[in-house]
Amino acid sequence: MGRKPWCGKEGVNRGAWSLKEDELLSNYIQLHGEGKWRTLPQSAGLNRCGKSCRLRWMNYLRPGIKRGNISPDEEDLIIRLHRLLGNRWSLIAGRLPGRTDNEIKNYWNTFLSKKLHTDVSKTFECVRKYKSGPTRKVIVPKATHCTKMLLSVDEGDHLKSNQCPPSSTPSESHVLNMPNAFDYLDFSEIGIEGIFENSNMLETDFVAPMFEMDFHNPACSLQFEHHWTDLL
DNA sequence: AAATCTTGCAACCGCTCTTCA
DNA sequence: CTGAAGAGCGGTTGCAAGATT
Numbered sequence A: 001m002g003r004k005p006w007c008g009k010e011g012v013n014r015g016a017w018s019l020k021e022d023e024l025l026s027n028y029i030q031l032h033g034e035g036k037w038r039t040l041p042q043s044a045g046l047n048r049c050g051k052s053c054r055l056r057w058m059n060y061l062r063p064g065i066k067r068g069n070i071s072p073d074e075e076d077l078i079i080r081l082h083r084l085l086g087n088r089w090s091l092i093a094g095r096l097p098g099r100t101d102n103e104i105k106n107y108w109n110t111f112l113s114k115k116l117h118t119d120v121s122k123t124f125e126c127v128r129k130y131k132s133g134p135t136r137k138v139i140v141p142k143a144t145h146c147t148k149m150l151l152s153v154d155e156g157d158h159l160k161s162n163q164c165p166p167s168s169t170p171s172e173s174h175v176l177n178m179p180n181a182f183d184y185l186d187f188s189e190i191g192i193e194g195i196f197e198n199s200n201m202l203e204t205d206f207v208a209p210m211f212e213m214d215f216h217n218p219a220c221s222l223q224f225e226h227h228w229t230d231l232l
Numbered sequence B: 001a002a003a004t005c006t007t008g009c010a011a012c013c014g015c016t017c018t019t020c021a
Numbered sequence C: 001c002t003g004a005a006g007a008g009c010g011g012t013t014g015c016a017a018g019a020t021t
Helices: A019-032 A040-044 A050-061 A072-085 A089-094 A101-132 A153-160 A218-229
Strands: A148-152 A210-214
Touching (some): A019 A040, A019 A050, A040 A050, A072 A089, A072 A101
């Protein structure tokens, strides 16, 4: 005995919702409240899948939904939250009143992923220039402990299962497989302004889709530390 | 002006998680 | 503990509208 499907594949309306359908759904939910999505369509007189009704209500009909015009502040928040949470659209949406996970996901896929792709290229170019430049007149506050690193999602996934590198010998550690420890610093802790003060790049331009990882084990942090303090 | 391509977004699908009997 | 139902999530698709050729 399998589980019952949300709705039959045939006989229900699909595609764009009509005004009348929206009205029926809104009226029903205002009277009876949300929930029981499977049986709602029949009770509300809708020839729709319950799942479809839920989606329509959550993303468009629910009171307080904002549509379009993502403000610069909201965009900035989305970028920051995405860096922290990844593709957890519902969690990100939870921090943006009136915005839905679907809208944020669409916005990310159509605008921000492209924008950030460009920014990452700019970032690597900037880092390259910094490292190869003849004059490096910057003063960077040196952190004494590395307690946090930003890793690419793949590496983050790898490390999540091993909070510490598998080898106690740094040279054998997979950490060295990272292209450059410089790329993995959490600049918020050591002062990105100093690093880029002579470049044309703004701190706000330094945005990359990275996974933030905290090291709760101090010994573990120290294993990583020399990889990046050597660079400073 | 017509055909084709691109883009943005609403909606769908399949899966997982939670709840409850 | 188990399994079914309810709910939610994230990836993907399909289509309309605008842009380009």
